[in-house]
Amino acid sequence: FFGRKRESKPAPSRGGGGGVPTDTIQTLKQSLITLDKREDHIQKKVDAMVAEAKKKLAAKDKKGALFAMKRKKMYESEIEKIMGSKMTLETQIMSLESSVQNMETFKAMKAGKDAMANVRKNVDVDNVDEMMDDIREEMDTANEISEAIGRPVDGDTYDEDELLGELNMLEEEDLESALLTPAQPAPEPKLNLPDAPMGGLEASKEAEDEDEKALRELEASLAM
Numbered sequence: 001f002f003g004r005k006r007e008s009k010p011a012p013s014r015g016g017g018g019g020v021p022t023d024t025i026q027t028l029k030q031s032l033i034t035l036d037k038r039e040d041h042i043q044k045k046v047d048a049m050v051a052e053a054k055k056k057l058a059a060k061d062k063k064g065a066l067f068a069m070k071r072k073k074m075y076e077s078e079i080e081k082i083m084g085s086k087m088t089l090e091t092q093i094m095s096l097e098s099s100v101q102n103m104e105t106f107k108a109m110k111a112g113k114d115a116m117a118n119v120r121k122n123v124d125v126d127n128v129d130e131m132m133d134d135i136r137e138e139m140d141t142a143n144e145i146s147e148a149i150g151r152p153v154d155g156d157t158y159d160e161d162e163l164l165g166e167l168n169m170l171e172e173e174d175l176e177s178a179l180l181t182p183a184q185p186a187p188e189p190k191l192n193l194p195d196a197p198m199g200g201l202e203a204s205k206e207a208e209d210e211d212e213k214a215l216r217e218l219e220a221s222l223a224m
Contacts, residue, residue, distance in 0.1 A: 021096050021099060021100045021103070022100060024096060025093055025096050025097060025100070028089050028092055028093045028096070029093060031089055032086060032089045032090065032093070035082050035085055035086050035089070036086070038082055039079055039082045039083070039086075042075050042078050042079050042082070043075075043079060045071075045075045046072055046075045046076055046079070049068045049069070049071045049072035049075065050068075050072060052064075052065075052068040053065045053066075053068035053069050053072065056068060
């Protein structure tokens with residue numbers, strides 16, 4: 001308005017050139033799809049030129065056939081350019097995808113490193129060594145307490161050698177008593193004989209009485 005030139009704002013870049021890598025990858029893939037479609041379209045023209053050249057030859061139109069072959073070569077050259085562009089796009093897509101993967105891997109590794117740092121923020125080698133020493137000291141103290149509790153109240157007031165001497169004396173007294181005690185006769189073995197029948201003894205006694213009577217009668221008869 002006062003003669004000052006208005007500064008034009010730069011137009012936003014299209015295609016995600018400086019945007020998020022994933023957006024750029026999608027843009028490249030979309031361009032790759034467009035090139036595929038264009039390649040198919042031109043390939044159809046190549047096939048059409050081949051058919052037209054054959055048709056011109058059949059009609060003895062050599063000049064027309066030659067022109068069709070020239071157009072075919074032109075289309076084939078365009079296809080080669082498209083294939084080169086597709087190769088470049090595919091290389092860029094692969095590189096960007098690899099970069100994105102590397103970035104995500106780096107973020108994950110960094111997050112893991114930060115988590116480990118937070119976990120051991122108050123734990124270092126010196127603290128661990130000090131804690132292990134404290135644990136050993138507490139265990140030794142606990143063992144000493146257990147031994148003190150399990151120890152008899154009277155302690156070791158008795159001499160072990162003296163007690164062993166008394167035991168030896170008791171053994172010697174038992175041995176002397178065994179030697180001085182007379183040996184007891186061994187009991188006679190008891191014979192288990194069958195009992196004599198009572199009826200047989202009575203019969204023998206009666207027979208003996210009859211014999212004595214007969215003998216006395218004989219002596220009396222001789223004396224007469």
